[in-house]
Amino acid sequence: MGALVLTEGATFTPPGAESFELPPVFGFVTKPMLLVVLSVIIIATYFLLATRKLKVVPTKGQFVAEFIYDFSRNNIAREQIGSRDFKRFVPMIFALFTFILMNNLYGIIPFLQFPTMARFGFPVALSVLVVYPVYHYVGIKRHGIGGYFKKELAPAGVPGPVLPLFAVIEFAEKFFLNPLTLAIRVFAAMFAGHLILAVFTLGGTFLLTETSSIALKPVSLVAWIFAIGLTFLEAFIQVLQAYIFALLSAGYIGAALAAEH
Numbered sequence: 001m002g003a004l005v006l007t008e009g010a011t012f013t014p015p016g017a018e019s020f021e022l023p024p025v026f027g028f029v030t031k032p033m034l035l036v037v038l039s040v041i042i043i044a045t046y047f048l049l050a051t052r053k054l055k056v057v058p059t060k061g062q063f064v065a066e067f068i069y070d071f072s073r074n075n076i077a078r079e080q081i082g083s084r085d086f087k088r089f090v091p092m093i094f095a096l097f098t099f100i101l102m103n104n105l106y107g108i109i110p111f112l113q114f115p116t117m118a119r120f121g122f123p124v125a126l127s128v129l130v131v132y133p134v135y136h137y138v139g140i141k142r143h144g145i146g147g148y149f150k151k152e153l154a155p156a157g158v159p160g161p162v163l164p165l166f167a168v169i170e171f172a173e174k175f176f177l178n179p180l181t182l183a184i185r186v187f188a189a190m191f192a193g194h195l196i197l198a199v200f201t202l203g204g205t206f207l208l209t210e211t212s213s214i215a216l217k218p219v220s221l222v223a224w225i226f227a228i229g230l231t232f233l234e235a236f237i238q239v240l241q242a243y244i245f246a247l248l249s250a251g252y253i254g255a256a257l258a259a260e261h
Contacts, residue, residue, distance in 0.1 A: 014203070015198040015199060016195070019194075019195065020119065022114070031114060032114065032119045035103065035112065035114065035116045036103065036122065039099060039102040039103050039106075040099070042102060043099065043102055046065070047065050049061070050065035051065055068097075068098060069094060072090065072093050072094040072098075072246065073093075073094065076097065076246050076247055076250050077089055077090045077093045077094075077250050079250075080254045081250050081253050081254040081257065082254055082257070082258075085257050089134075092134065092249075093249065096126065096131075096245060097242055097243065100123075100246070101239060104186070104238035104241060104242055105235070107190060107234060107238060108234055108235055108238070114194070115190040115193070117186050117187060117190045117241075118191040118194050123182075123184075123186045123245075124183040124187075126245075131179065131182060131249045131252065132178075134253065135255075135256040136256065138256055138257055142257055148256070151259075152171075152174055153174075154167055178252060182248055182249070185241065185245070186242075189238075189241045190238070190241065193230075193234040193238070196230060196234075197227060197230055197231065197234060200224070200226045201224070204219075204220040204222075204224040204227065205220070207219050207220035207223060
């Protein structure tokens with residue numbers, strides 16, 4: 001990304017994709033790897049402590065834990081998969097939601113300030129190695145391999161002349177595009193959000209400390225105000241993207257299990 005010259009001797013280079021290329025902390029281990037491991041520890045520790053001594057009148061910690069679990073169970077898994085089959089998938093949906101949420105929120109936590117889902121490999125791994133095999137497996141197990149492919153690629157009611165084209169499109173969508181777009185949604189949102197926050201934060205710092213123009217220094221305050229406002233917006237998007245990932249994952253499972261209409 002090109003540098004921007006504001007005053008003589010002061011050059012601002014906006015952050016770009018290189019901002020996500022973090023050097024290894026030690027060996028081949030990078031900061032995002034450590035953050036992923038830390039997220040598992042944080043989530044497990046929190047829910048174990050919050051539910052260790054359950055009370056009829058919940059503490060704040062227990063209330064939050066129960067709310068997150070109930071939201072994952074009833075508002076995501078039950079709604080998308082159906083009351084007949086949803087229970088066995090609740091742990092998976094709950095784990096996906098909390099794991100992605102924690103790793104997204106890193107982007108606004110001071111000193112950490114890096115959403116690990118902005119590294120494409122992490123959402124791809126969740127999509128391709130977790131969600132993708134599960135929803136195809138449960139669909140084949142319920143309908144049989146022939147019945148599953150027939151349901152997905154050649155459902156009743158599709159006119160014969162367009163059936164070959166329909167089958168090709170559905171095959172590409174179900175077996176290639178769905179897992180890819182599932183990963184791209186959260187990756188793109190986290191990547192863009194982190195980049196925008198970095199631009200306003202670093203830009204404000206640059207205007208205050210590096211420019212000699214008195215007229216430009218007050219603009220740094222405007223940049224920081226925008227950064228604060230965008231931080232709240234980014235927090236909302238981080239929660240929303242975790243919800244969307246879990247919602248679509250449950251939706252794919254529900255569609256795979258559903259009978260042909």
